[in-house]
Amino acid sequence: MQKDIENNTYKAIAYCSRTLTISERKWAPVQIELGAIIFSLRQFRPFIYMAEIELHTDHKPLAYLLKKADASPNLARWLIELQNYNIKIVHIAGKENLLADALSRLQNQPEEEQTELEDIAEFPVCFTLPIKDGLINEHYxxxxxxxxxxxxxxxxxxxxxxxxxxxxxxxxxxxxxxxxxxxxxxxxxxxxxxxxxxxxxxxxxxxxxxxxxxxxxxxxxxxxxxxxxxxxxxxxxxxxxxxxxxxxxxxxxxxxxxxxxxxxxxxxxxxxxxHSPNPPYRAEMQMVPVNTLFAKVGLDLAGPFPLTQNGNKHVMNIICWFTKYVISVPVPDTKAMTLARAFLNNCYLKYGGCVELVTDNATAFTSEFFKDFCSMLYINKSYATPHWSQGNSVTERSFRTFHNILSKYISKDQPDFDEFLDCACFCYNTSIHTSTGETPFFLMFGRDPIFCVDQILDPSVYSPVAFTDISEFKQRLITSLRCAWEAADEANKQAQLRAKTQYDKLVRNPTVTVGDRVLLRKLCRENRNF
CATH class of the missing domain: 1.10.340.70 (Endonuclease III; domain 1)
Structure with a gap:
């Protein structure tokens, strides 16, 4: 500690010093030098606090450290502590730093155990921080x-x-x-x-x-x-x-x-x-009425997965929103022509046309080729809201179930998922769906499937029923299907109502008035930078 006597001459009036601990000896030079400053300021704090002080150092990087925009965590915390003092750091040549240099070169005395310099101190009472214009916002x-x-x-x-x-x-x-x-x-x-x-x-x-x-x-x-x-x-x-x-x-x-x-x-x-609003804004759920086979069909893709021996990398799911019947097709790519051919061969030519086809906004589905393909088959093409999976929730949810099924049968590296895809599809369609209370297979074909174990245990259960009058058989089939569809429709409505009740508990409608700032969220970024 030095005092200006006259004509820029200095005289030592107090000293403080200690040796470095083992861990401190491994620090970078700039950290050691700054640590020495922090140590001395803490020692002399009762005498120099709230006074203008000038600190001389022969370590030139310290003179520019306060101007740096970034620093390591330890240095940053010490720089905050420096704001406690009205301090000016001045670089001087090493040959002029005689008093401090002499202390560092004294013959070593027997070392005492030293306490490592703490890098966390109380936040300063007297601030000396750079302030930007427009600190918070115009109002404050x-x-x-x-x-x-x-x-x-x-x-x-x-x-x-x-x-x-x-x-x-x-x-x-x-x-x-x-x-x-x-x-x-x-x-x-x-x-x-x-x-x-x-x-x-x-x-x-x-x-x-x-x-x-x-x-x-x-x-x-x-x-x-x-x-x-x-x-x-x-x-x-x-x-x-x-x-x-x-x-x-x-x-x-x-x-x-x-x-x-x-x-x-x-x-x-x-x-x-x-940040996104927390809690997020959300409107009330709107229920979609569907009460007919293939009135509304969802289509979506999953993948890419590891390439199989058959050259497939993706899975395309086609699902009837009413019966929940799923048609799952492995495809090699996501080109519009590939998807259109898969839909035509596996859905349209086997089960007939649909009234409306719902997809996401993938490039293949928004292409002019796919639009013309739907127009040719007289299918109304609609798109789900971008970046909102609930717009095509029935199809999206089917992938989750398929992943759970396939994960239990395929190998770890998944090179053969397309070999088990038809089996997973059959298992899904022959299982009770919680929304309808029936199996998609029964609602689609008007009968329950015949399993291998049924043939083994009781073959007579599925013996053909003799009908002498074909019209009588057809009438009974239509009657039973109509009853099943009506029950499924009612179960669907009840399931949608339960989902709506649960969803609407967190409804938070935005209140926007004239003059409010409204932000437009960009969900698609051109790059991955922060």
């Missing part, structure tokens, strides 16, 4: 009453509290017991309750709770600065959520802190641009 920019004389602000907490009307009222009440003249009778009790936990410690108004450390009362002119330091700043913010930001800000105190932090966090433009 007025809370910054500091004058921008240079790139940094040096803040006198005591003076700011005296200039703040709210803090001054509390100081006056603590000293004299007088209430503010303009306070209403309804607010007097609340004012007195808040003042019970306020103390004047070292001429600074603080909030003190039993068994807890005093917290500085932040005047209104500095509250936005606190929020910016703990929310927006790269040196301590990170644009964390409300809970984490509030936890940091609680190192200090001001009335209605939670409400202010909540408002500022919600109004942070950077967070709005990056």
């Amino acid at each position: 920019a007025s809370v910054l009453t500091l004058r921008k004389e240079n790139e940094n602000y040096a803040i006198d907490i005591k003076q700011e509290q005296e200039n703040d009307m709210e803090a001054a009222d509390y100081i006056k009440f603590i000293k004299t017991g007088e209430l503010p003249e303009d306070i209403s009778p309804n607010d007097q009790e609340k004012f007195v309750l808040n003042a019970e936990n306020l103390r004047i410690i070292g001429d600074i108004l603080c909030h003190k709770l039993p068994n807890l450390k005093p917290r500085i009362f932040v005047p209104s002119s500095l509250r936005a600065l606190i929020f910016d330091s703990f929310h927006s700043s790269q040196l301590g913010g990170g644009h964390m959520n409300l809970k984490k930001t509030l936890k940091k800000c609680r190192k200090y105190y001001w009335p209605r802190m939670h409400a202010d932090i909540l408002t500022w966090t919600r109004n942070c433009i950077t967070c709005q641009l990056r």
Whole structure:
């Protein structure tokens, strides 16, 4: 520690020194040099705090460290601690740094056990942080009453509290017991309750709770600065959520802190641009009426999967929304012609046409070729909402079941998934569907399937029924199918109603008025950069 006597000459008036620990010896030179500065500032803090100090170092990188936009975590925390002091770092030549250099070259004494320098210190009381224009947003920019004389602000907490009307009222009440003249009778009790936990410690108004450390009362002119330091700043913010930001800000105190932090966090433009609303906005679920075979058919793709010996990499599922009957087809690629041929051969030519075909917005389905293909077959083509799987939820959900089935039969590297695809499809179609209460196979063909085990145990159960009159058989079949379809339709409606009731519990309709800022979410990014 040195004092300027006259004519820029210096004289040592105090020393502090220690050896490095084993782990500290492995640090980078700039970290060791900065650690030495932090150690000395902590030692001499009672003497130099709140004073203008000039620090001389022969390590030139330290002179530029404060100007760097990024730093390692340890250095960043120490740089924050430096803001505690009104300090100026000056580089001098090594030959001029005689006093400190002499200390480092003294003969070593027997080493004592040293404590490693901590890299976490309390956040500074006196801030010296660069402030950007437009700190939070236009609405709250007025809370910054500091004058921008240079790139940094040096803040006198005591003076700011005296200039703040709210803090001054509390100081006056603590000293004299007088209430503010303009306070209403309804607010007097609340004012007195808040003042019970306020103390004047070292001429600074603080909030003190039993068994807890005093917290500085932040005047209104500095509250936005606190929020910016703990929310927006790269040196301590990170644009964390409300809970984490509030936890940091609680190192200090001001009335209605939670409400202010909540408002500022919600109004942070950077967070709005990056994060989705939580909870998300959602409208009420709309039920889709379907009560006829192949009135509405969904089509979707899954993959790519490992290439099979048959040259297939994708799975195309075609599902009737009413019966939930699935047609699963392995395909080698996702070209429009390949998908159109697979749909024609496996669905249209086997089960007839459909009224409406629902797909996502994949390139193959939005191509002119596929549109012309649907027009040729008199099929109404519709598309699900982009990036919203519930628009074609019946088809999307079938893939989840198929994946569960196939994962239990195919090998680990999946080179033969297409060999088991028909088996998985048959297992799915012959199982009870929770939405209809029937098997898709029965609703499609009007009969239950015949399994191998049935033929083994009781072949007579599935013996052909003799009908002398073909029209009688047809009439019975139509009657039984109509009853099954009506029951399935009712079960479908009940299942949709249950899903709607559950979904609508979290309905949150946006309230937008003229003049509100509305953000357009871009779901498709041109690159993978942050």
